[in-house]
């Protein structure tokens with residue numbers, strides 16, 4: 210079903226409604242039963258009240274002409290008392306049902322948001338490259354944020370409408386069955402208006418999805434703490450606000466036009482409904498006049514007609530919201546169904562390897578025409594430090610992501626100890642990556658390190674050891690609450706770190722992960738020269754017995770690597786040790802000399818290079 214052009218059929222609606230019931234049941238079965246029970250009791254009470262009213266009118270009407278003389282007051286008073294009792298009980302049931310509904314709503318809320326978050330958290334990285342995925346995700350998040358209450362309202366309204374209509378219609382059959390088709394007819398125009406509104410609103414929601422995402426992005430830029438400094442330094446506030454405003458204006462224009470159209474439709478529907486009711490009253494009047502229907506029967510019939518038609522009108526208004534929540538439920542389901550969530554796997558040990566080899570490996574990002582990597586052949590051995598260098602955009606991070614099991618190669622193969630390494634979960638499990646743009650978790654320092662390996666039991670001694678190795682232990686111990694200090698000024702007693710201190714913490718996380726394969730993508734970009742030199746002096750000893758892939762633009766860091774691969778436009782163009790590559794006088798030597806020239810004067814540079822060549 211194409212979501213933009215087509216509408217939900219009655220079958221789809223039923224299917225989604227069943228899903229809504231299942232979802233509510235999964236979230237709070239007791240709540241569903243209680244609310245259903247209370248609604249049923251209320252509907253039965255309403256039918257009882259209507260029957261009582263008819264009996265009372267039957268008793269009183271014949272005496273009306275005699276000024277009530279001869280009326281049995283006991284019957285009248287007991288009838289009235291019964292009506293008051295039923296009314297009060299109905300009110301209490303309504304309050305109880307409302308209370309239980311709220312609890313049920315909160316539980317469904319949690320259930321739905323959890324479904325979206327769980328699905329998003331397990332979705333493969335490649336999906337995040339697809340704008341359609343983001344559209345689906347956004348609609349699911351929107352549905353999760355705003356619609357659980359609607360789901361409950363929808364269920365309760367459906368129940369309420371069905372039960373009251375059944376109860377009133379049941380009574381109707383015994384007193385004025387002939388008014389039933391008329392009552393149904395009066396509600397039809399409003400049902401139709403509600404359906405048109407529902408379809409139009411959903412189509413608008415689809416067409417504005419990307420626009421909405423952009424607006425949210427501007428909101429993030431204008432309100433985020435991390436963004437605040439640059440926005441102020443560049444004086445971007447007014448410009449970004451204007452962009453946000455124009456995105457919002459577009460959404461608002463569509464929304465206002467939709468609201469106006471709907472109001473027009475509803476006014477017409479109401480006029481038609483009222484005309485039908487007037488017609489019904491005139492018919493009843495004529496029937497009473499000709500003696501075919503008693504006055505008592507006609508009066509109760511008209512009360513019933515009024516009750517039935519107001520319930521149906523209410524139901525049609527609710528149908529509008531209901532229809533929308535059904536559409537949004539469909540969004541939730543589509544998102545969960547389309548996302549490729551791998552089944553949960555038990556924690557397994559990260560197995561060491563002797564060789565990881567890429568053979569003729571190719572990779573193209575989803576939705577992109579040209580491959581980013583072509584025919585890559587590299588070998589990484591245990592106990593080796595391998596460096597990857599190249600200009601910006603040459604594909605270093607992309608290759609690292611494939612070796613880390615974050616993307617599957619689109620061509621060629623990856624072998625571990627001579628066997629195909631197709632299991633991305635296993636690759637990820639055996640790898641620790643420090644990305645250039647690692648996450649600064651605004652949680653405790655302890656969490657920031659322990660997140661390196663959450664599958665295992667957390668050992669405080671190992672956390673301290675990882676902090677020590679990354680050169681950040683003294684800093685953390687000096688924080689107000691040591692390892693329990695929250696690293697985010699947005700939170701009470703939170704503190705912040707410098708860029709380099711955050712980077713050391715990210716490196717500590719990699720140490721804590723204790724994986725056989727370590728990828729360090731520009732790990733020292735924010736470190737001071739002393740911290741960088743310290744880390745590289747100890748890196749071999751710290752990661753002894755493992756394999757380290759080091760990506761860096763700092764040639765001083767890579768020159769001691771066992772082997773250096775040079776990437777250019779997605780291809781390996783050179784490989785060897787620093788000395789070998791300098792002797793070749795190719796791309797690596799060019800880049801090295803360009804960087805070195807920035808640090809050393811001519812004489813020193815000649816000495817350096819002759820040392821390398823010698």
Ligand SMILES: Nc1ncnc2c1ncn2[C@@H]1O[C@H](COP(=O)(O)OP(=O)(O)OP(=O)(O)O)[C@@H](O)[C@H]1O
Pocket residue numbers: 338574577581599600601602603604605606607608
């Ligand atoms: N998610 C993505 N979708 C599509 N193309 C991408 C994506 N990420 C990177 N690219 C493209 O792939 C190419 C290689 O990017 P990559 O990040 O691997 O380069 P890099 O060598 O690590 O660069 P740098 O030195 O600047 O970090 C670039 O042309 C980039 O535009």
